[in-house]
Amino acid sequence: MIVIFTDHIVAAKRAVDPSVHSGQGHSLAVCAELSKWFSGDPERSIEFVQVLSKLGWHIHLAAHDYVHDTPAVSGRRLETFLDSVCQAVAKSCVDSWISEFQHTSYWGKHFLQMGDMRDQPLKPSVLKGGTWLSFTATESLATMARMARCILGHAPLGKYHTWFNINGEIQCRCGTFIETRAHLFGRWAFTMHGKTDSPRRLGELMDFLWANPRMFAFEAPSEGIG
Numbered sequence: 001m002i003v004i005f006t007d008h009i010v011a012a013k014r015a016v017d018p019s020v021h022s023g024q025g026h027s028l029a030v031c032a033e034l035s036k037w038f039s040g041d042p043e044r045s046i047e048f049v050q051v052l053s054k055l056g057w058h059i060h061l062a063a064h065d066y067v068h069d070t071p072a073v074s075g076r077r078l079e080t081f082l083d084s085v086c087q088a089v090a091k092s093c094v095d096s097w098i099s100e101f102q103h104t105s106y107w108g109k110h111f112l113q114m115g116d117m118r119d120q121p122l123k124p125s126v127l128k129g130g131t132w133l134s135f136t137a138t139e140s141l142a143t144m145a146r147m148a149r150c151i152l153g154h155a156p157l158g159k160y161h162t163w164f165n166i167n168g169e170i171q172c173r174c175g176t177f178i179e180t181r182a183h184l185f186g187r188w189a190f191t192m193h194g195k196t197d198s199p200r201r202l203g204e205l206m207d208f209l210w211a212n213p214r215m216f217a218f219e220a221p222s223e224g225i226g
């Protein structure tokens, strides 16, 4: 029987955990040695005992100081462990997503392109909910939905009705033959912005949505649960 006294029980658990985590290579080496040792006799066992360093138990303190002064052991070929492989695969997916996103054929001709603070086109990301949705994390679901419909062009507009052959108004209220997203932006720019005919940044789009709370919202049905 082996008894291990440690002031870091989490590290001890990790040392005998073969699943994916950083330092997995060290854990696999420990597990391989232990499984050889366990197979020698079914009576063999290991116990871990947590010892608080602040108690200053002299044997434990001496062992602690000895290990502390020993240089860290680095694993061999760390890049081949599953943790590193998972990170490399995730990075490769995001890189190819960003690369694809540079082509109009990928994002579609109805997608509303906007820029970042340096006027570079927004790039897709998987961090914090993604490039677009992270911007609306504190907004209501209804506002988030209106933003998504506007950016994708899937909104109750005359253009959308003709595109999908849906019964509904095609003309704008001002008399323009087909109501498009750009036309609505143009009307807003004329009365509120005066400079541009479509939002260049997500913040400008949100200003537009707040100023026009029914814009890109579907009408609620007159009856039923929907």
Ligand SMILES: [Zn+2]
Residues within 6 Å of the ligand: 172, 173, 174, 175, 176, 183, 187
């Ligand atoms: Zn109009």
